[in-house]
Amino acid sequence: MKVRAGFWRRLSRMRVASAGFVIFGIILVAALSAGYISPAPPDRINLDAALERPSIHHPFGTDPFGRDVLARIVHGSRISLGVGFLARTISLLIGLFLGSLAGYFGGRLDSVLMRLADITFAYPTLLLLIAIVAVVSPGMVSLFVTLGVVGWASVARLVRAQVLSVKDREFVQAARASGAGHSVILLRHILPQCLAPVLVVYTLGLGMTIMAESSLSFLGLGVQPPAPSWGGMISSGIAFMRTAPWLTFFPGLFLTLTVCSLNFIGDCLRDALNPRLAPVLAKPAGAVAEAPSGAKEGNA
């Protein structure tokens, strides 16, 4: 019975993962080719066609300015994915740099950096974001920089743990014995060993970051209108919930699909790359969900 349960689990996981890849692939292609495939410019106002229900001409309806909702969603995917990728890359670079320094050199530097990570984790993520966004001027650049900086700690912890686990292995000792310097050892020999798990946190974090961007934009603290961010579109649709529910429904649906597909992909990468990592990385990937502290400390 157990074997069968495992089999079903693996099978459904695989199907789930490929569904994730397909959905995310479609959204990614849409974002990259938004200018070509979008049925209309996202900001073309046509007051004669305001608040139209979904139809052949406007599959997702139109907003109070007569702008095509589908067009705005397609263009909004550029914002979500763009901010997400940029922010995650910033987190990745900071985390790789600080995490490998902490793991490789250890000592006081390590304890200072890890206490700093503790403090970052001590803040509920969305609150820290809100506190920062409250003081910097709102906009796309400050948004992805903020999201990127806030996300450094989880990457740094993971990289540190990976570096610690390989830095005394034979191939590193061999490199050291043959006279390689610290930077060569780190970059050529140690970091390549860390890339697989880092890829998993990158993917899972991407979903969280996109969710955080939308949450902030929904609160009016992120991407500012008239830019078609999904969170902002949902927020401005609230006033028309009774008469035009499609204004809130469709952007949210695409946000869910994006985050969901990224979580599927992340889960599958995690299992495929190393099943033993599962308990270390297992954490809810919702936007504001915090890692259970047990999992956080698993690799500390």
Add this chain to the structure above:
Amino acid sequence: MLTFILKRLLLLVPILLGVATITFVLMYIVPGDPVRAIAGERYDEETLARMRTELGLDRPLVVRYVDFLGRLARFDLGRSFVTRRPVAEAIRERFPRTLILALSAMGIAVLGGVVIGALSAWGRRPALSRALMTFSLVGVSMPVFWLGLLLIYLFAIKLHVLPPSGYGGGSIKNLILPALTLSFASMATIARVTRSGFLDALGEDYVRTARAKGLGERMILGKHVLRNALIPVITIAGADFGSYLSGSVLTESVFGWPGLGRFIVQAILKRDFPVIQGAVLFMAVLFVLVNLAVDVSYGAIDPRIRSEGGG
């Protein structure tokens, strides 16, 4: 156990200090003249001078920092720029509403999550089990604010059975939708954890032993499987408390729930810095304390955590 708790308490000191410092630094790096940024377009020289003195901006940064920590120790969070009320007083008034919301959400999440997880692990029907797991995978990916709006649309606008928003003097009817919204992501996680806990426990030797000695299925599930499967659930429910705090910011905004989360958002839109600082700091400290309690209780349940000392 006592040394474990003491160690965790000691670790708490630098973390709380760090959280306070970050909050302090953030609120004092407002680009440009902070006073002007706060006052916006409506400033006159008199107001600016008064605010400068109030913030102590004429004093050196270190003095201000020490002063800030000193006032924190006395739970003095300053006064709101807009209402002139002490921030601590406003937090005392609003926090209970957020707490009620968070606790109800946690109750729903634990109950719903355990039932869903247990059904999908035990109910050996692949179709049902897969449907439940898909629900839990999608559940963690759904934006809280969007889910809230969907529920409003369904239950308030279409079915007219529940009020769309507001506090309603604290009536249960007004609590249901926001609590359900806030519980959803956590419920999905708990369902997942319960399911794998159940599947693991079902394969353990003690279950086989229990079966071998002829215990009834109900007894095995209730006494042996459930109890062991629930240990991680307790931790998750506690650790998710932070997400309830963060999530309350969004949920309260959607439902017009007059708690601490909405208070923060309104303060940001008004650039009321003492309120933002105080309320955010309050939530962060609460989060740290709850996490500590979770760690300690986890150490009490699982001795292995204790001996590692927890990093």
